[in-house]
Amino acid sequence: MAEYHTLAWVAWLAAAALPALLTRNPYYLALVIMAAAVVYAEQGDRSPAARGWSAFIKLGLILCAFSVPANALFVHYGDVGLFSLPRSWPVVGGRITLEAALFGLGNGLSLLALLLVFAVFNIAVPPAALLRLVPDFLHQAGVTVAIAIAFVPQMIASVQEIREAQQVRGHRFRGLRDLLPLFVPLLASGLERAIQLAESMEARGFGNTQQGALAVRLVIARVASVAGLLGLALGAFVYAYFPGRRAPGAAALVVSVALLLASFWLMGRSVQRSHYRRWLWRRRDTLLALTGGAVTLFILALWILDRPALIYYPYPPLSPWPMFRLEVGVALSLLVLPALLAPERKPVVSEPLSSTIPATDTRHTAAGNQPEEASYGTVRPSAQGPGRPAA
Amino acid sequence: MSTINRWLTGAAIAAASLVGIVAFSYPFYIPRQAGALEITSHAQDAPFLFIALIVLCLGALLGDLGATQGSAKHVAVLGILTAIAAALRTVRVVGFSGIFFLPILGGYVFGPTFGFLLGALSLMVSALMGGGVGPWLPFQMFATGWAGLLSGLLPGARLQRLGRGEPAVLAVWGFALGLIFGAIMNLWFWPFVFAPQQSALNWQPGLALADTLGRYAAFYAVTSLPHDLWRAGGNFLVLLLFGRPLLRLMRRFHQRFHFEVEPVGSAHTLGFVNRSQ
Amino acid sequence: MIELNHVTYTYPALPGGEAEKQRPPLRDLSLRVEEGEFLLVVGPSGSGKSTLLRCLNGLVPHFYGGAFRGRVEVAGRDPVAIGPRGMSDLVGFVFQDPEAQFVVDTVEDELAFAMENLALPQALMRKRVEEVLDQLGIAGLRARRISTLSGGEKQRVAIAAVLTLQPRVLVLDEPTSQLDPQAAEEVLVVLRQLNQDLGLTVILSEHRLERVVQYADSILALSSLGGPVRLGPPSEVLAHLEQTPPLITLGKKLGWQPLPLTIKEGRPFAREIVQRSGDRRGMPSRPGVPPVFAARTVINHAPTPSIPPVAGSSIISVKDLWHRYNGHESLRGVNLEVRPGEFVALMGRNGSGKTTLLKHLVGLLRPGHGEVKVAGLDTRQAAVEEVARRVGYVPQDPGSLLFAETLREELAFTLRSHGLASQNNTEPLLQRLGLGDFAGRDPRDLSGGERQRAALAAILVADPEVILLDEPTRGLDYGQKEALANLLKGEQARGHAIIMATHDVELAASCADRVVMLAEGQVVVDGPTRETMTESLVFSSQVNKLFRDPCFVTVNDVLAYVNH
Structure with missing residues (x-):
């Protein structure tokens, strides 16, 4: 598995998590799951987090398997009946429909896809690398x-x-x-x-030394932040509560987000520190980042402009059968990219147990009775030719 | 300046909590749209909107509190308590997970801001180390942060006078928080779970508040009440059994490890006054 | 370079009440340190070494509060006025515990941490990190996670992490007290090199003087409870100190002038003693024969190496014990028999299997192959609790044991856990351990040495037949060590078998009768203390190095011989 820059992974994460969140279409979800599974398998378990995640994924599989019968048993709605359970049974009694089962399948797959995608991201990006992305x-x-x-x-x-x-x-x-x-x-x-x-x-110099101009700047930033948060709460409520008139809510949201970003920027500027780590950006990072970005934009564009292409809803009056659009399928298949670009396999660098013992220790045992520098006072063999004993 | 800053901290926490309330409780107030089929309408945007909202809000709060509470002492104690909370997750005795009671105690002893940070960061570190970063994480962070925050608002001085009653009160408090936050954490994905039709457990936009609440209660009781009861019970027992010695330990430490030191007096005869929080 | 003028400082009073032993004040302290000096700060625990060092970068009073009077100046800056952050590029500070001073988890990031805080440009940071890595010879560690480093490596990284700011003064607060001798040596060598090659001013506080005394230009001796303070050249100050390494104690007792600081300087005096006694006995030392060997024939009747007579059969019996963990064989065919009343020092470098062996003896680990029988119990079958009832194990860190609110409760807890009635035999035990006054105190309020004894009390209260100790003297000063040694000898006299894993050669020399040395999971040496210590290069006591004779292992051996 080639290594990628954290930001390239973030682009991949966005591209993979977005469809997992937005659609219930089993075809699309299956594609995302397959792509993520290939990348996941390629990752192996390089980090301790990997072990934690394998448990999560097992849980996801179980939930996914559970979701279909649960949905089918609880939701008795739809045109295509499969069979019926006695009406007298509480909750589960009634017609069991294909639509409900399919909807359950979509739900389960969506959860599984989400888990897998985040598992890949977690394993690929160690916490330390992720922390380097933390803004000032x-x-x-x-x-x-x-x-x-x-x-x-x-x-x-x-x-x-x-x-x-x-x-x-x-x-x-x-x-x-x-x-x-x-x-x-x-x-x-x-x-x-x-x-x-x-x-x-x-x-070692840690701590905030906000004084004078910096302190004033900080107060301004904090006031902006409080205002932004209040605006956010108000805007979100208005936006969600008055579906007929989106504009005021949306406007409030935009203004608040702008306020918050300005506040973040101001606060970031009042933190005086520099960064040691230089970012290594390779060509494959560009490739992954561009691909991820393109897929993300594509999915978002569909969501905004052509929502039916993504939406899957089996219940009447729509058809219970999901549809498949080639361009979406192609876009989602691109998510397998990180696993394909795996030309240079680094040798697995694990720290050997012995390295935790100070180097001086091994010298004592290895060179117990012999003088340590055997070549002292002799001519190095390489100077005389291979294999010739030194005189 | 410091009064202004203290006031701003309160305002930031209050505003962020408001955002949290709006974001968590959306299933209760999103209306039904006349005519249009909900599924293709913008009503479906809400959950995603709120994930983004919570992330922004957490960012604002962590940045804001970091800027004012960012002394080495604060950061070190927070970091290490967070590590302990994450490490306690590995202690498996009767399936108990120690992620929740430490923010309660931390908030109670060190104050609401500290409690919020401890709760939110504990979950984040736990997720980073053990797997579990996902769209659910911001909600969990926010909810646990709230638990710490609210615990910081308890009248500590008055409760301390209760003596042995103090851990009992905290235990009941922990039990209630365990249940409430279990319920809140499930709320955000409730609308995703089943089809918006028919079943008594399902979310539907635009129902009356009482009806929605009833449905949610049924959903909660079926899906996660047993698990949450178990967890809340664990909180209850830990706080009841260990509340006193742990509180004693943390209070003594708090007294010894003052958070701010302010110089008093002239250059040659300096006194330094300790101001806790 | 550094000047303290009439510095008086007291820690703030605690709302809780009791005065704390760990927080000694400073009283009217004045001193001057020149640029490029290597200053050693010594004194018993509780004499204010740490407090003094913390004045130099403003941690006192900025971090702790309290009342400060007087004036400190370091290279023209006043730490009291500008605080630790303002001093960070001038004074580098390294702390005692290698576990608790790292912020991030890889070496390279840790080195950059201080520079990032001071917002140095990236190019400069990269250059300095490379320089410091090379300077300390730790370039190989750069990508390692800090949790995988050994103690010595950690302390070197901690030094590197402050050197990146290019401070002019390096202050170290007992940096080697948690390390084994070899790791400590690694650190001290680095310090000497920094002092000599770069002219860095080094101020170091340290318990184990024998290792550092030769590097120091001067010594500052503090005494407990604000007694007189001495500052001067090492031999001058050491002559007035009460607690000194064996070599110096011996030199003072025998009136050697000038006081020898190293074995090399002491040799002539030792030779003289042996020669003189040879003359006295009418056996002139033969020319060409090293006097030590000549003397050996003479002094056979001097205190002879002996193992006290041990009665009965073994209480510990280990047969062909193997232990494997993570594919690494930490014990390989260990055989060991210990009888009641024996005092065994278990020695060997880190990772040689000492702790693993102790854990086998108490049943925490079970033999993969071979057999461990303790007090008649086979650890493969017996439950840990059952074995632990007969065998007391005092772990390295007393803090991992102590949890109750008072020492009395701590002892009661052990009795309860073992299912023993809480008899009232705890008071005599506490008296014996010198903890009589502390029964009602919180164990965590005790000082380092008292805490160690409290942990011992919590184990001894169950009256085990065997006492196992893992590195009991970490961080203890000479006085505390001596107290512990006497106490253990007392327990030995009561018939307990004692096995003590330790790096401390002097301690082993002064109280153990038998030394077992492990290497790579095998017993390489097993014999009476005197013989084994003489044969070893590394594991022999200072006095023994001086005389190279099995008759002389401790100061008392020599004194007894001289007075004979």
Whole structure:
């Protein structure tokens, strides 16, 4: 699997998640699922997150399988009856229709597609790379998340350590009640560490030093943010509540979003920091980003201009059979792209266990009795020719 | 300046909560459209609109709170408590997940802003580490953030005087929050689940509020009440059994690890006053 | 370069109440440090070393609050006025715990963190990261995740992470106290190199003087509770210190002048002692024969290496034990017999299998192959609780054990867990451990040494037949170590078998009668302390290195010999 830039993956994510969210058409969803599955398989389990996701996907499969009978049993609506259950049975009794089953299928597939698409994204983009996308105005929140991610392995190790320590005192973890001797040391040592971490951060210049002009700018930004949020709430409500007159709501939404973006920009500018990581952008990133962008735009354009092309609704008065449009199918097939561009397979770089032991250790054992520099005082064999012993 | 900033923090939280209420409760107020078939109409835009809304709103709030609460102390404590919350997810004793009670306690002891951040970020980190980033994540973050926020609004000083009653009150509070937020978290995808026809569990736009509520209650009872009861029960027990020692620990830490230090006096004889929050 | 004028500082009073032992104040402190100096700050726990160091970059008082009087100046800047952030490009600060000072999870990002905070341009950052990586010889670690590094590597990364700002002063607060000797050496070598090659001013606080004393240009000795402060050249200050490494203690007791700081400097004095005694006995040292060997024939009757007589059969019996974890064999055919009343020091470098072996002995791990019998129980069959009832295991970090609100409850919890009646035998135990006054205190409020003893008390209260300790002296000062050693010897005298995993050669020399050394999961040495310590290059005590004779392992051996 070739590696891609995070932004290229974001474009792919948008292109793949949008149809999964917007349509219930089983054909289209099946295409998305197939494309994502190919990419998923290509990814393998490179990150610890992969294991978490495989459980999620199993859950998705189960939900998907469950969704068809559930929908068919609960919704007795539609023209094409399959069979009937006795009316006297509560809830499930009545006509079981093809339409309901198909709708359930669409729902299930949509959920599965969504899970798979996000699984691929999560596995392909490690949290650290994702954090590099965090805009400046979210800097503090980004650092908080980075700290948490860096400390989770430590905390999990702590849980194990504490468990053992208490077990050796004769303590047994049988139920909820027995967790106290685990929680208290975990929380206490965590908070102790937090003090030292905070000191270490402050000693290395972390923290906001908003004074004078910056402080004023921040207040302006915050006022804009509050106004934007209020506008957002009002606009969204008006937009959704008065379907006949969209314009005022939409206008309020646009203005609020603009206000918020301006506020983000101002806040971002008052954060004084720079970025160490340079972005490596390769040709394949351009390809993936452009493809993703194009598919996203295409789907959005269909949604706005030609909604029936995407919408699938099996119940009367529409036909229960989904339709298939070639151009949509082609667009969705493009989602398999990340798996196709896999020419250079990097050797799997896993950190060997021994590397956690200081290098000096191995020297002691390997060179126990021999002088370490065997070539000292001799001529290197390569200078004399291969294999010739040094005199 | 600091009074203005404190006031703005409250305003930002209130405004964001308003957006949250509008976004979460849309199934209750979206009207039926005369004539047109809903499915092809713009009514279907609402869920997507609200996902975008919640994301924007979370961004605004995290940015805003970060800018004012971004001292090294805050960030370090938040980061590590978040890590603990995420690590507690790996502790599987009787299927209990520790993601929820820490934001409640954190908010209660360290204040509403801290509670909101802890709740929202815990879920995010947990999702980033263990898988689970998806369109549902912003809703979960927002809801858990609210739990922390509301816990911060409890009258801590008065409850503390209850002594042993304090953890009991918190336990009931945690139980209620567990159920309420279970219900809220399911709300946003309710309209997606079944066809908008017929069944008593289904969402339909434009029903009367009472009717919608009734339908949702039925839907909730069937689909997730058992699971949520289990979770809320876990919260209840953890807070009841461990509330006192954990609170004691966090309070002592809070006293020792003051959040702001302000210089008082002249250059040569400086006093530094601690201002908690 | 650095000047402190009449600095007085007290931590803020806590609303909760009790004075905390870990937060000692400073009283009217004045000192001057020149540019390029290597200053060692010493003193017992609670003497205010950390507080003083934190004055240099403004963490005190900006981070902690409290009342500050006096004036500090570092390279013309006033840390009290501008705070730690303003000092960050001038004073680099490295902390004690390698686990708790990293913000992000990869080495390279960590190095860039400080520079990003100061908004340095990207090109400059990249250049400095490369420079620092090379300077500290950690270029190979650049892409590693910090959680996979060893302790020594972590501390070197922590140093690198502050060096990227090109500070003029490097301040380190006991950076090696959580490390094993080799990792500590890695760190100290780096410090010396930075000091000598770059002229960086280094201010270092440290418990284990024997390793650093030779690098320091001067020593600042603080004493607990605001006693007199000394600042001067190492040999001068050390002559007045109470707690010193064995070599220096010996030198002071025997009046060696000038006071030797290294083994090399001490050798002539040692030779003289041996020679003189040889003369006294009428056996002139033969020319051409190293005096040490000449002396060996003479002093056979001096304190002889001995193992105390042990009665009965083994209480621990390990036969051909193998342990495999993640495809890595951490124990490979270990055999070990320990009898009641024996005190065994388990030594070996990190990753040699010490902790794994201890966990097998208490039943936390079960043999993949082979057999472990402890107090008559086969750990393959017995439950952990059953084994733990007979075997006490004190983990490395006492913090992972202590959770109750008072020490008394902590002990009661152990008794309850073991299903023992809470007899009132806890008071004598606490008295014995010097914790008599702390029964009602919160264990987490105790100082490092007291906390270690509290954890020990929580284990000993069940009266186990075997006591296992994993690195019990991490972060303890000389006084605390000595107290712990005496206490363990007391337990040994009561018939307990003790196995202590440790890197601390001096501690092992002073209290263990037997040393078992592990390497790559195998027992490579097993024998009486005196013999094994003499044969080893790395694992021998300072006094032994000085005399190279199995008769001399501790200071007392020499004193007894001289006074004989």
